[in-house]
Amino acid sequence: MNITDISIKRTTIPVVVFTILALAGIYSYTRLNVELTPNIDVPVNVVMTVYPGAAPSEVESSVTKKIENAVSGMEGIDVLTSYSLENMSIVVVQLKDDMDADISLQDCERKVNMIQNDLPEDAELPQFMKMDLNMLPIMSMAVSSDIPEQEFYDLINLNVVPYISQIKGVASIEIIGGNRREIQIKADARK
Numbered sequence: 001m002n003i004t005d006i007s008i009k010r011t012t013i014p015v016v017v018f019t020i021l022a023l024a025g026i027y028s029y030t031r032l033n034v035e036l037t038p039n040i041d042v043p044v045n046v047v048m049t050v051y052p053g054a055a056p057s058e059v060e061s062s063v064t065k066k067i068e069n070a071v072s073g074m075e076g077i078d079v080l081t082s083y084s085l086e087n088m089s090i091v092v093v094q095l096k097d098d099m100d101a102d103i104s105l106q107d108c109e110r111k112v113n114m115i116q117n118d119l120p121e122d123a124e125l126p127q128f129m130k131m132d133l134n135m136l137p138i139m140s141m142a143v144s145s146d147i148p149e150q151e152f153y154d155l156i157n158l159n160v161v162p163y164i165s166q167i168k169g170v171a172s173i174e175i176i177g178g179n180r181r182e183i184q185i186k187a188d189a190r191k
Contacts, residue, residue: 043095044131045105047071047112050088051123060084062120067091070111074104087177092131101130153178 007014047067051059064084068091072080076099083090095104109128116125143160145152153175161173 041101042131043097043099043101043104045093045095045101045108046129046131047091047093047108047126048088048129049119049123049126051120052087053122054087054120056084056086059087059089063089063123064091066115066118067112067126070115071108074107074111075099076104085176105130149179150181153180 049063049067051063054062060082064082067089068080068082071077071091071093074093076096077093078096079092079094081092081094083092093104093108095101105128112126112128119126143152143156145155147155156178157175161175164170165173
């Protein structure tokens with residue numbers, strides 16, 4: 001007996017088999033996870049250093065080049081890219097596919113910590129992170145105005161950022177650039 005004979009003589013068997021397959025397919029479909037970006041481990045490390053009040057050329061010469069030189073000796077580097085922005089240096093270390101990003105991040109931290117004293121005193125401590133596709137921003141915004149810089153920064157920081165952070169689904173908001181309000185106290189040594 002072959003499948004055709006069984007299907008013709010016993011019509012309930014194919015109906016039951018296809019019903020079971022259809023139910024299994026519907027059940028499997030409801031259990032599928034759908035993500036905008038799937039979980040992919042990319043072997044990329046990033047070193048970010050904030051240098052307040054510095055122009056891009058100054059950031060490049062006094063921060064970015066030094067970090068690049070320190071990190072370039074790491075094992076397994078595929079591409080080394082750097083960005084010198086106003087007030088910030090970003091060095092992106094893309095590793096070969098067979099490298100472990102966590103181990104190389106520790107190596108990267110060690111190398112940069114060795115040259116920490118060569119960085120400018122005003123520069124903040126470098127931040128190290130492993131690239132995660134889920135960390136990438138969904139939206140970036142640039143704003144400008146004719147009002148004074150400190151007032152504009154306060155307006156964005158105190159009024160706009162809290163309003164946007166209350167929107168459902170917003171994880172975090174980061175302000176890059178701008179001049180924060182600063183109070184300088186000068187003491188008179190004679191008094």
